Amino acid sequence: MNRDEKVQKQAAYYVTRLFSGELTASEEREIQKWLNEDISHKREFNAILAIWQHSEVAYRSTKRASHLKRSFSFAASILITAITVYFLINALPYFSPASQEVKRNQLLTNKVHNPIIMTKAFQSSVGEVRQVDLPDGSTVTLNTDSEISVMLTSEQRLVELHRGEVFFDIQKENSRPFIINTGEQRITVLGTRFTVRKNTAEDSLKISVIEGVVEFDTLKTNTNKTIRLLTSGDIATYENKHKKISLTRTNSNNQQPGWIKGVLRFDNAPLSEVISELNRYRSKQIKMGFAQQEQFRISGVFRLSDDDSVLNAITATLPVKVHETEHAIELSKK
Incomplete structure (x- = not known):
């Protein structure tokens, strides 16, 4: 295997990893390092990435026309076929090296170049x-x-959500969709404002749409596959364990989530839920020292920069006292 073939093979592997839904942050850094090592790396990666994307567009069009279920294995087979054709074009023995370079340049300067x-x-x-x-x-x-990874090309805008919660304010482009891959789900938009929260502990995903339309697609569910269109005010929670969507509606008022401005709002929320949310922002965790904490509820707007405001509200309105240790803050009944 000569150097060009090795570069093509490595580029093909990295493209499949990119679209697998399982790309890690370390792999993303590895790909970026490899792309920066040599101009030929980026050239071959772009060419194969474009082949994948054109194959993906063709497959999505077929799916919508026939209402067939999509599977990753089918899309992968399209990629393998496309890459095989691509390799053959560059390796036919009756083409001279100069002719191969002309063919390669034509391929890269036409629609395949991305x-x-x-x-x-x-x-x-x-x-x-x-x-x-x-x-x-x-x-x-x-x-x-x-944590997220972002890749913008001339034809697509791609984001991998690895963990946590992200608010997206997307610039509308009809010819270039914005796609968010969370591993087991995909969210596709053109231009909209919404929040996506990936809860690793509960193995769930929550999408809150503030403005626009969001297409929500469960990628890895072989049965009961779900494609749902969410509109302004929709809040969709998907549980991976049960493979189902719970949908509620709220008056979004086109408002950004409170945490962007450094505040958390609670409206008659269970104390356990309040503590769980607060712990996301704290290195020193709050722990409950008593059972049946769900019977206590709390309301209010609290600034994240003021660690004491919520604790003061809890102790002022509930029969609870605070004991702080070196490693945690413990709540117990009075």
Whole structure:
């Protein structure tokens, strides 16, 4: 296997990993390093990425026309076939090296060429809210302890949500969809504002649409496959364990989530839920020292920068006292 074939093989592997829904942050960094090592790496990666994307578009059109269920294995087989054709075109023995280069240049300068505009990972630490402005005019805001990987090309805008919660304010582009892959689900939009929260502990996903329309697709569910259109005011929670969606509606009023402005709002919420939410933003965790805490409820608007405000509200309105240790804050009944 010569050098060109090795580069093509490596590029094909990285593209399949990118669309597998299982790409890790370390792999994303590995791909970025490899792309920066040599111009030929980026050239072959872009070419195969474009082949994948054109195959994916063709498959999605077929699915919508026939209402057939999609499977990743089918899409992967399209990619393998396309890559095989691509390799054969470049390896036919009766083409001279010069002819091969002409063929390659033609391939890259036509529709198959899909250059990478941006590929980068972003993360926020515990208690941090981080805003990222993308080159397409979109804005993503990471809530506490969140991580995403972003890839923008000339034809698609792709985000991998690895963990946490992100608010998306997407610039509308009819010809270039914005796709968010969470591993087992995919969210596709053109231009809208919404929040996605990936709860690893509960193995669930929550989508809150503030403005626009969101297409929600459960990728890895072989049975009872779900494709749902969510509109402004919809809140969809998907539980991976039960493979089902719970849908509720609220008056969004086109408002951003409170945590972007550094506040949390609770309306007659169970104390256990309040504590669980607060712990997302704290290094020193709050622990319950008594059972049946769900009988206690609390309402209010609290600033995340003021650690004592919620605790003061709890002790002022509930029969609860606070004991702080070196490693935690313990609540117990009075």
